[in-house]
Amino acid sequence: MRQVVHIFRKEFSAYFVSPIAYIVISIFLLITGWFFFTTFFLFNQANLRTFYTLLPVVFAFVIPAITMRLISEELNIGSDEILLTMPVTYGDVIIGKFLASVALIIAMLIPTLAYPLTVSFMGQLDWGPVVGGYVGAVFMGAAFSGVGLFASALTRNQIIAFIIGLAICFTLTLIDKMLFFLPQSLLGVFSYLGADFHFQNIAKGIIDSRDILYFISVCFVGLFGAHLALNQKY
Protein backbone atom coordinates (compact mmCIF):
# COMPACT_ATOMS: atom_id res chain seq x y z
CA MET A 1 0.00 0.00 0.00
CA ARG A 2 2.90 2.37 0.77
CA GLN A 3 4.25 1.73 -2.71
CA VAL A 4 0.93 2.85 -4.18
CA VAL A 5 1.34 6.19 -2.43
CA HIS A 6 4.90 6.66 -3.74
CA ILE A 7 3.93 5.76 -7.29
CA PHE A 8 0.86 8.01 -7.06
CA ARG A 9 2.98 10.94 -5.91
CA LYS A 10 5.55 10.45 -8.62
CA GLU A 11 2.95 10.13 -11.39
CA PHE A 12 0.86 13.04 -10.18
CA SER A 13 3.82 15.39 -9.98
CA ALA A 14 5.00 14.13 -13.38
CA TYR A 15 1.79 15.58 -14.86
CA PHE A 16 2.70 19.02 -13.55
CA VAL A 17 6.42 18.86 -14.30
CA SER A 18 5.66 18.32 -17.98
CA PRO A 19 3.20 20.55 -19.85
CA ILE A 20 0.58 17.76 -20.06
CA ALA A 21 -1.53 18.85 -17.08
CA TYR A 22 -1.60 22.50 -18.09
CA ILE A 23 -2.53 21.76 -21.70
CA VAL A 24 -5.22 19.23 -20.82
CA ILE A 25 -6.76 21.42 -18.12
CA SER A 26 -6.84 24.54 -20.25
CA ILE A 27 -8.34 22.75 -23.24
CA PHE A 28 -10.93 21.12 -21.01
CA LEU A 29 -11.90 24.46 -19.46
CA LEU A 30 -11.96 26.18 -22.81
CA ILE A 31 -14.27 23.63 -24.42
CA THR A 32 -16.67 23.22 -21.50
CA GLY A 33 -16.69 26.93 -20.71
CA TRP A 34 -17.40 27.93 -24.29
CA PHE A 35 -20.18 25.42 -24.90
CA PHE A 36 -21.75 26.04 -21.52
CA PHE A 37 -21.91 29.82 -21.63
CA THR A 38 -22.78 30.26 -25.32
CA THR A 39 -26.12 28.53 -24.80
CA PHE A 40 -26.61 29.38 -21.14
CA PHE A 41 -28.21 32.78 -21.73
CA LEU A 42 -30.46 31.40 -24.49
CA PHE A 43 -32.07 28.88 -22.14
CA ASN A 44 -32.26 31.42 -19.37
CA GLN A 45 -32.36 28.71 -16.70
CA ALA A 46 -30.21 28.65 -13.58
CA ASN A 47 -28.86 25.11 -13.84
CA LEU A 48 -25.82 23.23 -15.15
CA ARG A 49 -27.78 21.02 -17.55
CA THR A 50 -25.78 21.91 -20.69
CA PHE A 51 -22.46 21.48 -18.88
CA TYR A 52 -23.46 17.99 -17.77
CA THR A 53 -24.81 16.96 -21.18
CA LEU A 54 -21.47 17.88 -22.65
CA LEU A 55 -19.26 16.35 -19.98
CA PRO A 56 -19.33 12.64 -20.99
CA VAL A 57 -18.26 13.40 -24.57
CA VAL A 58 -15.53 15.80 -23.45
CA PHE A 59 -14.30 13.22 -20.92
CA ALA A 60 -14.22 10.56 -23.62
CA PHE A 61 -11.66 12.72 -25.45
CA VAL A 62 -9.72 14.22 -22.57
CA ILE A 63 -9.28 11.24 -20.25
CA PRO A 64 -7.61 8.90 -22.76
CA ALA A 65 -5.19 11.79 -23.37
CA ILE A 66 -4.43 11.89 -19.67
CA THR A 67 -3.95 8.15 -19.29
CA MET A 68 -2.25 7.33 -22.59
CA ARG A 69 1.28 7.87 -21.34
CA LEU A 70 0.93 6.15 -17.98
CA ILE A 71 2.05 2.67 -18.96
CA SER A 72 2.94 2.88 -22.64
CA GLU A 73 5.66 5.44 -21.96
CA GLU A 74 7.27 3.06 -19.49
CA LEU A 75 7.14 0.28 -22.05
CA ASN A 76 8.57 2.57 -24.70
CA ILE A 77 11.63 3.87 -22.84
CA GLY A 78 12.09 0.57 -21.00
CA SER A 79 11.75 2.06 -17.53
CA ASP A 80 9.28 -0.70 -16.68
CA GLU A 81 12.37 -2.84 -16.17
CA ILE A 82 13.60 -0.48 -13.50
CA LEU A 83 10.20 0.00 -11.90
CA LEU A 84 9.23 -3.66 -11.77
CA THR A 85 12.56 -4.85 -10.38
CA MET A 86 12.00 -2.69 -7.35
CA PRO A 87 9.80 -4.23 -4.67
CA VAL A 88 6.44 -3.35 -6.22
CA THR A 89 3.68 -5.52 -7.64
CA TYR A 90 1.77 -4.94 -10.89
CA GLY A 91 -1.19 -4.03 -8.69
CA ASP A 92 0.76 -1.28 -6.90
CA VAL A 93 1.84 0.19 -10.22
CA ILE A 94 -1.62 0.11 -11.78
CA ILE A 95 -3.47 1.48 -8.74
CA GLY A 96 -0.86 4.19 -8.16
CA LYS A 97 -1.07 5.38 -11.75
CA PHE A 98 -4.86 5.11 -11.75
CA LEU A 99 -5.14 7.28 -8.63
CA ALA A 100 -2.81 9.85 -10.18
CA SER A 101 -5.05 10.18 -13.20
CA VAL A 102 -8.19 10.42 -11.03
CA ALA A 103 -6.47 13.12 -8.98
CA LEU A 104 -5.67 15.04 -12.15
CA ILE A 105 -9.31 14.76 -13.23
CA ILE A 106 -10.39 16.19 -9.89
CA ALA A 107 -7.83 18.99 -10.28
CA MET A 108 -9.32 19.59 -13.72
CA LEU A 109 -12.88 19.77 -12.35
CA ILE A 110 -12.09 22.17 -9.51
CA PRO A 111 -11.85 25.31 -11.71
CA THR A 112 -15.26 24.45 -13.22
CA LEU A 113 -16.77 25.18 -9.79
CA ALA A 114 -16.70 28.73 -11.09
CA TYR A 115 -19.65 27.81 -13.35
CA PRO A 116 -22.17 26.95 -10.59
CA LEU A 117 -20.86 29.88 -8.54
CA THR A 118 -21.46 32.28 -11.42
CA VAL A 119 -24.87 30.78 -12.04
CA SER A 120 -25.85 31.06 -8.37
CA PHE A 121 -25.34 34.81 -8.54
CA MET A 122 -27.73 35.05 -11.47
CA GLY A 123 -30.62 32.96 -10.25
CA GLN A 124 -31.94 30.40 -7.86
CA LEU A 125 -29.55 27.45 -8.30
CA ASP A 126 -30.60 24.04 -7.00
CA TRP A 127 -27.39 22.71 -5.46
CA GLY A 128 -28.57 19.08 -5.28
CA PRO A 129 -28.11 18.23 -8.97
CA VAL A 130 -24.87 20.25 -9.03
CA VAL A 131 -23.30 18.21 -6.24
CA GLY A 132 -24.70 15.03 -7.80
CA GLY A 133 -23.19 16.01 -11.11
CA TYR A 134 -19.73 16.48 -9.61
CA VAL A 135 -19.89 13.17 -7.75
CA GLY A 136 -20.98 11.51 -10.99
CA ALA A 137 -18.20 13.25 -12.91
CA VAL A 138 -15.58 11.86 -10.54
CA PHE A 139 -17.01 8.36 -10.86
CA MET A 140 -17.22 8.62 -14.62
CA GLY A 141 -13.68 9.99 -14.72
CA ALA A 142 -12.49 7.03 -12.66
CA ALA A 143 -14.24 4.58 -14.98
CA PHE A 144 -12.73 6.18 -18.09
CA SER A 145 -9.33 6.26 -16.40
CA GLY A 146 -9.56 2.52 -15.84
CA VAL A 147 -10.35 2.03 -19.52
CA GLY A 148 -7.57 4.41 -20.56
CA LEU A 149 -5.06 2.63 -18.36
CA PHE A 150 -6.00 -0.67 -19.95
CA ALA A 151 -5.46 0.85 -23.41
CA SER A 152 -2.11 2.19 -22.25
CA ALA A 153 -0.99 -1.23 -21.02
CA LEU A 154 -1.67 -2.76 -24.43
CA THR A 155 0.92 -0.89 -26.46
CA ARG A 156 4.18 1.00 -26.24
CA ASN A 157 2.87 3.64 -28.63
CA GLN A 158 1.06 6.49 -26.87
CA ILE A 159 -0.96 7.50 -29.91
CA ILE A 160 -2.34 3.99 -30.32
CA ALA A 161 -3.10 3.92 -26.60
CA PHE A 162 -4.99 7.20 -26.97
CA ILE A 163 -7.02 5.97 -29.93
CA ILE A 164 -7.95 2.66 -28.30
CA GLY A 165 -8.95 4.48 -25.11
CA LEU A 166 -10.92 7.05 -27.06
CA ALA A 167 -12.72 4.36 -29.06
CA ILE A 168 -13.83 2.48 -25.95
CA CYS A 169 -14.83 5.57 -23.96
CA PHE A 170 -16.66 7.06 -26.91
CA THR A 171 -18.57 3.85 -27.52
CA LEU A 172 -19.54 3.69 -23.86
CA THR A 173 -20.74 7.29 -23.98
CA LEU A 174 -22.78 6.99 -27.14
CA ILE A 175 -24.06 3.44 -26.95
CA ASP A 176 -27.45 4.44 -25.51
CA LYS A 177 -27.90 6.96 -28.34
CA MET A 178 -27.65 4.14 -30.88
CA LEU A 179 -30.41 2.06 -29.40
CA PHE A 180 -32.80 2.49 -32.33
CA PHE A 181 -30.62 0.09 -34.34
CA LEU A 182 -31.24 -2.70 -31.88
CA PRO A 183 -34.08 -5.17 -31.37
CA GLN A 184 -36.43 -4.44 -28.49
CA SER A 185 -35.17 -7.33 -26.37
CA LEU A 186 -31.61 -5.99 -26.19
CA LEU A 187 -32.57 -2.43 -25.34
CA GLY A 188 -32.35 -2.87 -21.57
CA VAL A 189 -28.90 -4.43 -21.67
CA PHE A 190 -27.40 -1.83 -23.98
CA SER A 191 -28.90 1.17 -22.29
CA TYR A 192 -27.45 -0.17 -19.06
CA LEU A 193 -23.99 -0.22 -20.72
CA GLY A 194 -24.15 3.46 -21.62
CA ALA A 195 -22.01 5.73 -19.49
CA ASP A 196 -24.00 8.78 -20.44
CA PHE A 197 -27.26 7.17 -19.31
CA HIS A 198 -25.86 6.50 -15.82
CA PHE A 199 -24.14 9.85 -15.59
CA GLN A 200 -27.31 11.77 -16.47
CA ASN A 201 -29.16 9.85 -13.75
CA ILE A 202 -26.67 11.04 -11.16
CA ALA A 203 -26.58 14.55 -12.61
CA LYS A 204 -30.31 14.84 -11.99
CA GLY A 205 -29.40 14.65 -8.35
CA ILE A 206 -30.51 11.05 -7.84
CA ILE A 207 -27.64 9.00 -6.53
CA ASP A 208 -28.65 5.42 -7.29
CA SER A 209 -26.41 2.54 -6.27
CA ARG A 210 -26.92 0.96 -9.73
CA ASP A 211 -25.27 3.95 -11.42
CA ILE A 212 -22.41 4.05 -8.96
CA LEU A 213 -21.99 0.29 -9.31
CA TYR A 214 -21.86 0.64 -13.09
CA PHE A 215 -18.94 3.09 -12.95
CA ILE A 216 -17.13 1.03 -10.37
CA SER A 217 -17.47 -2.11 -12.48
CA VAL A 218 -16.25 -0.39 -15.68
CA CYS A 219 -13.30 0.91 -13.70
CA PHE A 220 -12.58 -2.51 -12.23
CA VAL A 221 -12.78 -4.27 -15.59
CA GLY A 222 -10.36 -1.71 -17.06
CA LEU A 223 -7.84 -2.04 -14.24
CA PHE A 224 -8.10 -5.81 -14.24
CA GLY A 225 -7.55 -5.81 -18.00
CA ALA A 226 -4.44 -3.68 -17.50
CA HIS A 227 -3.22 -6.17 -14.90
CA LEU A 228 -3.77 -9.06 -17.30
CA ALA A 229 -2.02 -7.18 -20.10
CA LEU A 230 1.05 -6.62 -17.91
CA ASN A 231 1.02 -10.22 -16.70
CA GLN A 232 0.93 -11.36 -20.29
CA LYS A 233 3.93 -9.20 -21.22
CA TYR A 234 6.53 -10.62 -18.88
Place this chain on the structure above:
Amino acid sequence: MIQVENLTKYYSHLCAVDQINLDIQRGEIMGLLGPNGAGKTTTLRMLTGFLQPSSGSINIKGLSIDKHVLEIKKLLGYLPESAPLYHDMLVFDYLKYVAAIRAIDRDQKLPRIRQLADLCGINEVMSKPIGELSKGYKQRVGLAHAMMNDPEVLVLDEPTSGLDPNQIVEIRKIIKEIGKEKTIIISTHILSEAEATCDRIVIINQGKIVADGSTENLKQSASGKNIMHLCLQNVDFKTVEANLSKLDGVESVSRMKQTDSELDVRLTYRSTGDLRPDVYRIIKDTDWILLDFHQETQTLENIFRELTKEN
Protein backbone atom coordinates in the same frame (compact mmCIF):
# COMPACT_ATOMS: atom_id res chain seq x y z
CA MET B 1 23.31 -17.69 -2.13
CA ILE B 2 21.72 -18.07 -5.56
CA GLN B 3 20.69 -21.41 -7.02
CA VAL B 4 19.44 -21.60 -10.56
CA GLU B 5 18.13 -24.91 -11.85
CA ASN B 6 17.16 -25.81 -15.40
CA LEU B 7 16.22 -22.23 -16.12
CA THR B 8 14.55 -21.96 -19.52
CA LYS B 9 12.89 -19.09 -21.32
CA TYR B 10 11.00 -19.21 -24.58
CA TYR B 11 9.94 -16.13 -26.53
CA SER B 12 7.03 -17.71 -28.39
CA HIS B 13 9.04 -20.41 -30.22
CA LEU B 14 12.50 -18.97 -29.84
CA CYS B 15 14.46 -20.51 -27.01
CA ALA B 16 16.47 -17.67 -25.48
CA VAL B 17 17.76 -19.46 -22.41
CA ASP B 18 18.08 -23.22 -22.43
CA GLN B 19 18.32 -25.22 -19.19
CA ILE B 20 20.83 -23.12 -17.33
CA ASN B 21 22.20 -24.32 -14.00
CA LEU B 22 24.16 -21.98 -11.77
CA ASP B 23 25.19 -21.86 -8.15
CA ILE B 24 26.51 -18.51 -7.05
CA GLN B 25 28.20 -18.13 -3.68
CA ARG B 26 28.02 -15.18 -1.35
CA GLY B 27 30.72 -12.60 -2.06
CA GLU B 28 31.37 -13.88 -5.53
CA ILE B 29 31.77 -11.52 -8.48
CA MET B 30 30.43 -13.42 -11.43
CA GLY B 31 30.87 -12.30 -15.01
CA LEU B 32 28.33 -13.44 -17.55
CA LEU B 33 29.89 -13.38 -21.00
CA GLY B 34 28.50 -14.18 -24.37
CA PRO B 35 28.01 -12.82 -27.87
CA ASN B 36 25.03 -10.62 -28.71
CA GLY B 37 21.75 -12.46 -28.35
CA ALA B 38 23.27 -15.27 -26.30
CA GLY B 39 20.67 -14.87 -23.55
CA LYS B 40 22.65 -12.82 -21.02
CA THR B 41 20.06 -10.11 -20.52
CA THR B 42 17.19 -12.60 -20.49
CA THR B 43 18.94 -14.58 -17.76
CA LEU B 44 19.49 -11.47 -15.67
CA ARG B 45 15.90 -10.35 -16.18
CA MET B 46 14.66 -13.66 -14.87
CA LEU B 47 17.03 -13.51 -11.91
CA THR B 48 15.67 -10.11 -10.95
CA GLY B 49 12.05 -11.21 -11.21
CA PHE B 50 11.27 -9.00 -14.19
CA LEU B 51 10.56 -11.87 -16.58
CA GLN B 52 8.89 -15.09 -15.59
CA PRO B 53 10.84 -18.20 -16.56
CA SER B 54 9.15 -20.66 -18.91
CA SER B 55 10.42 -23.43 -16.67
CA GLY B 56 13.07 -24.07 -14.05
CA SER B 57 13.58 -22.58 -10.63
CA ILE B 58 15.50 -19.73 -9.05
CA ASN B 59 16.25 -19.66 -5.34
CA ILE B 60 17.88 -16.67 -3.73
CA LYS B 61 18.83 -16.96 -0.07
CA GLY B 62 16.48 -19.93 0.17
CA LEU B 63 13.54 -17.95 -1.20
CA SER B 64 11.87 -19.26 -4.32
CA ILE B 65 11.19 -16.60 -6.92
CA ASP B 66 7.73 -18.00 -7.70
CA LYS B 67 6.44 -17.39 -4.22
CA HIS B 68 8.60 -14.67 -2.71
CA VAL B 69 9.26 -12.36 -5.60
CA LEU B 70 8.77 -9.20 -3.49
CA GLU B 71 11.21 -10.33 -0.79
CA ILE B 72 13.74 -11.21 -3.48
CA LYS B 73 13.33 -7.83 -5.15
CA LYS B 74 14.14 -6.25 -1.79
CA LEU B 75 17.46 -8.11 -1.68
CA LEU B 76 18.44 -7.18 -5.21
CA GLY B 77 19.76 -4.10 -6.89
CA TYR B 78 19.54 -4.09 -10.65
CA LEU B 79 20.98 -1.86 -13.34
CA PRO B 80 19.38 -2.73 -16.68
CA GLU B 81 21.22 -2.39 -19.94
CA SER B 82 21.53 1.26 -21.06
CA ALA B 83 19.85 2.48 -17.85
CA PRO B 84 16.30 3.29 -19.01
CA LEU B 85 15.36 6.07 -16.58
CA TYR B 86 12.51 8.57 -16.57
CA HIS B 87 13.61 11.35 -18.90
CA ASP B 88 11.67 14.23 -17.42
CA MET B 89 12.61 13.70 -13.78
CA LEU B 90 15.47 15.50 -12.08
CA VAL B 91 18.26 13.23 -10.89
CA PHE B 92 17.70 14.21 -7.27
CA ASP B 93 13.92 13.72 -7.48
CA TYR B 94 14.46 10.38 -9.11
CA LEU B 95 16.81 9.15 -6.41
CA LYS B 96 14.38 10.39 -3.77
CA TYR B 97 11.61 8.44 -5.44
CA VAL B 98 13.75 5.30 -5.55
CA ALA B 99 14.65 5.77 -1.88
CA ALA B 100 10.94 6.01 -1.05
CA ILE B 101 10.07 2.85 -2.96
CA ARG B 102 13.05 1.08 -1.45
CA ALA B 103 11.63 2.01 1.97
CA ILE B 104 14.70 3.89 3.18
CA ASP B 105 13.97 5.61 6.52
CA ARG B 106 12.95 9.23 6.26
CA ASP B 107 15.99 10.55 8.12
CA GLN B 108 18.35 8.21 6.26
CA LYS B 109 17.18 9.28 2.80
CA LEU B 110 19.24 12.43 2.27
CA PRO B 111 22.49 11.08 3.74
CA ARG B 112 22.12 7.93 1.63
CA ILE B 113 21.51 9.91 -1.56
CA ARG B 114 24.49 12.13 -0.80
CA GLN B 115 26.69 9.13 -0.14
CA LEU B 116 25.68 7.50 -3.41
CA ALA B 117 26.14 10.75 -5.32
CA ASP B 118 29.71 10.93 -4.01
CA LEU B 119 30.37 7.28 -4.75
CA CYS B 120 29.04 7.45 -8.31
CA GLY B 121 30.30 10.98 -9.01
CA ILE B 122 26.95 12.53 -9.92
CA ASN B 123 27.02 15.51 -7.58
CA GLU B 124 27.25 18.04 -10.40
CA VAL B 125 24.18 16.71 -12.26
CA MET B 126 21.81 16.30 -9.31
CA SER B 127 19.54 19.15 -10.42
CA LYS B 128 19.43 18.27 -14.12
CA PRO B 129 16.67 16.35 -15.89
CA ILE B 130 17.79 12.80 -16.62
CA GLY B 131 16.92 13.20 -20.30
CA GLU B 132 19.65 15.83 -20.67
CA LEU B 133 22.43 13.69 -19.25
CA SER B 134 25.14 12.04 -21.33
CA LYS B 135 25.16 8.28 -21.53
CA GLY B 136 27.93 7.96 -18.96
CA TYR B 137 26.11 10.05 -16.40
CA LYS B 138 22.87 8.17 -17.02
CA GLN B 139 24.72 4.96 -16.40
CA ARG B 140 26.05 6.32 -13.12
CA VAL B 141 22.61 7.45 -12.00
CA GLY B 142 21.44 3.92 -12.83
CA LEU B 143 24.23 2.55 -10.69
CA ALA B 144 23.21 4.80 -7.81
CA HIS B 145 19.66 3.56 -8.30
CA ALA B 146 20.82 -0.05 -8.12
CA MET B 147 22.83 0.48 -4.93
CA MET B 148 20.18 2.53 -3.12
CA ASN B 149 19.11 -0.16 -0.67
CA ASP B 150 22.63 -1.49 -0.15
CA PRO B 151 21.55 -4.74 -1.81
CA GLU B 152 22.95 -8.14 -0.97
CA VAL B 153 22.97 -9.09 -4.62
CA LEU B 154 23.88 -6.52 -7.23
CA VAL B 155 23.01 -7.35 -10.81
CA LEU B 156 24.60 -5.12 -13.46
CA ASP B 157 23.83 -5.50 -17.14
CA GLU B 158 26.78 -4.06 -19.07
CA PRO B 159 27.62 -1.49 -16.40
CA THR B 160 30.53 0.13 -18.19
CA SER B 161 29.01 0.61 -21.64
CA GLY B 162 29.16 4.25 -22.63
CA LEU B 163 31.67 5.25 -19.99
CA ASP B 164 35.03 6.83 -20.68
CA PRO B 165 38.19 4.90 -19.70
CA ASN B 166 38.64 6.85 -16.45
CA GLN B 167 35.09 6.14 -15.41
CA ILE B 168 35.47 2.49 -16.32
CA VAL B 169 38.41 2.22 -13.97
CA GLU B 170 36.37 3.96 -11.27
CA ILE B 171 33.36 1.71 -11.73
CA ARG B 172 35.57 -1.37 -11.61
CA LYS B 173 37.03 -0.08 -8.39
CA ILE B 174 33.55 0.40 -6.97
CA ILE B 175 32.54 -3.08 -8.06
CA LYS B 176 35.63 -4.63 -6.51
CA GLU B 177 34.99 -2.69 -3.32
CA ILE B 178 31.36 -3.76 -3.02
CA GLY B 179 32.18 -7.28 -4.11
CA LYS B 180 34.13 -7.90 -0.91
CA GLU B 181 30.88 -8.44 0.98
CA LYS B 182 28.20 -8.54 -1.66
CA THR B 183 27.38 -10.91 -4.46
CA ILE B 184 27.69 -9.27 -7.85
CA ILE B 185 26.59 -10.52 -11.22
CA ILE B 186 27.86 -8.57 -14.22
CA SER B 187 27.08 -9.18 -17.83
CA THR B 188 29.50 -7.81 -20.35
CA HIS B 189 31.08 -8.53 -23.65
CA ILE B 190 34.26 -6.69 -22.83
CA LEU B 191 36.55 -9.56 -21.99
CA SER B 192 39.32 -7.58 -20.36
CA GLU B 193 36.74 -6.16 -17.99
CA ALA B 194 35.55 -9.59 -16.95
CA GLU B 195 39.14 -10.68 -16.50
CA ALA B 196 39.94 -7.64 -14.39
CA THR B 197 36.92 -7.67 -12.09
CA CYS B 198 35.39 -11.13 -11.90
CA ASP B 199 36.27 -14.07 -9.68
CA ARG B 200 34.29 -16.38 -11.86
CA ILE B 201 33.35 -16.33 -15.50
CA VAL B 202 30.38 -18.00 -17.11
CA ILE B 203 30.24 -17.97 -20.88
CA ILE B 204 26.90 -18.60 -22.51
CA ASN B 205 26.18 -19.13 -26.16
CA GLN B 206 22.77 -19.66 -27.75
CA GLY B 207 21.16 -19.90 -24.34
CA LYS B 208 23.47 -22.60 -23.00
CA ILE B 209 26.39 -22.43 -20.61
CA VAL B 210 29.53 -23.37 -22.51
CA ALA B 211 32.13 -22.57 -19.87
CA ASP B 212 32.13 -21.90 -16.15
CA GLY B 213 35.09 -21.25 -13.87
CA SER B 214 37.74 -18.80 -12.81
CA THR B 215 39.81 -17.12 -15.51
CA GLU B 216 42.78 -19.39 -14.75
CA ASN B 217 40.63 -22.50 -14.85
CA LEU B 218 39.19 -21.54 -18.18
CA LYS B 219 42.58 -20.88 -19.63
CA GLN B 220 43.93 -24.18 -18.39
CA SER B 221 41.05 -26.29 -19.57
CA ALA B 222 41.05 -24.64 -22.93
CA SER B 223 44.79 -24.95 -23.30
CA GLY B 224 44.62 -28.72 -23.77
CA LYS B 225 45.55 -27.51 -27.23
CA ASN B 226 48.81 -25.57 -27.46
CA ILE B 227 50.35 -23.71 -30.28
CA MET B 228 54.07 -23.09 -30.78
CA HIS B 229 55.76 -20.85 -33.31
CA LEU B 230 59.22 -21.50 -34.72
CA CYS B 231 61.29 -19.48 -37.11
CA LEU B 232 64.12 -21.47 -38.66
CA GLN B 233 66.95 -21.10 -41.15
CA ASN B 234 69.09 -23.55 -43.03
CA VAL B 235 66.44 -26.27 -43.33
CA ASP B 236 63.49 -27.19 -45.54
CA PHE B 237 59.94 -27.75 -44.37
CA LYS B 238 59.83 -31.50 -45.12
CA THR B 239 62.69 -32.22 -42.74
CA VAL B 240 61.19 -30.09 -40.00
CA GLU B 241 57.86 -31.79 -40.36
CA ALA B 242 59.40 -35.26 -40.28
CA ASN B 243 61.47 -34.49 -37.21
CA LEU B 244 58.86 -32.69 -35.12
CA SER B 245 55.98 -35.04 -35.91
CA LYS B 246 57.79 -37.76 -34.04
CA LEU B 247 57.14 -36.01 -30.75
CA ASP B 248 54.35 -37.18 -28.46
CA GLY B 249 51.07 -35.29 -28.75
CA VAL B 250 51.91 -33.31 -31.86
CA GLU B 251 48.80 -32.91 -33.97
CA SER B 252 50.04 -30.92 -36.88
CA VAL B 253 53.04 -29.07 -38.20
CA SER B 254 52.22 -26.44 -40.73
CA ARG B 255 54.16 -24.01 -42.84
CA MET B 256 53.18 -20.42 -42.19
CA LYS B 257 55.59 -18.52 -44.36
CA GLN B 258 58.66 -19.35 -46.36
CA THR B 259 61.19 -16.98 -47.86
CA ASP B 260 64.59 -17.82 -49.32
CA SER B 261 66.28 -17.80 -46.00
CA GLU B 262 63.57 -18.14 -43.36
CA LEU B 263 60.89 -20.70 -42.58
CA ASP B 264 57.99 -20.02 -40.22
CA VAL B 265 56.46 -23.12 -38.72
CA ARG B 266 53.40 -23.51 -36.54
CA LEU B 267 53.20 -26.53 -34.30
CA THR B 268 49.94 -27.61 -32.73
CA TYR B 269 50.02 -30.15 -29.94
CA ARG B 270 47.72 -31.59 -27.32
CA SER B 271 49.51 -32.27 -24.09
CA THR B 272 49.27 -31.47 -20.43
CA GLY B 273 53.00 -30.97 -20.13
CA ASP B 274 55.27 -28.51 -21.83
CA LEU B 275 56.72 -29.67 -25.15
CA ARG B 276 59.25 -26.88 -25.47
CA PRO B 277 62.27 -28.76 -23.97
CA ASP B 278 61.71 -31.66 -26.39
CA VAL B 279 61.50 -29.35 -29.35
CA TYR B 280 64.66 -27.60 -28.25
CA ARG B 281 66.54 -30.90 -27.93
CA ILE B 282 65.61 -31.91 -31.47
CA ILE B 283 66.79 -28.60 -32.85
CA LYS B 284 70.02 -28.76 -30.84
CA ASP B 285 70.94 -32.10 -32.44
CA THR B 286 70.67 -30.63 -35.95
CA ASP B 287 72.45 -27.80 -37.71
CA TRP B 288 69.27 -25.71 -38.10
CA ILE B 289 69.46 -22.12 -37.05
CA LEU B 290 66.76 -21.04 -34.64
CA LEU B 291 65.71 -17.42 -35.03
CA ASP B 292 62.50 -17.31 -33.01
CA PHE B 293 60.77 -19.75 -30.71
CA HIS B 294 57.65 -18.99 -28.68
CA GLN B 295 54.48 -20.53 -27.38
CA GLU B 296 51.16 -18.81 -27.96
CA THR B 297 49.45 -18.03 -24.69
CA GLN B 298 45.75 -18.74 -24.53
CA THR B 299 43.94 -15.48 -23.92
CA LEU B 300 40.39 -15.23 -22.73
CA GLU B 301 39.62 -13.78 -26.11
CA ASN B 302 40.76 -16.93 -27.91
CA ILE B 303 38.80 -19.12 -25.54
CA PHE B 304 35.73 -16.99 -25.99
CA ARG B 305 35.97 -17.13 -29.76
CA GLU B 306 36.57 -20.84 -29.71
CA LEU B 307 33.53 -21.50 -27.52
CA THR B 308 31.07 -19.18 -29.18
CA LYS B 309 31.96 -19.80 -32.81
CA GLU B 310 28.94 -20.10 -35.08
CA ASN B 311 28.67 -23.60 -36.40
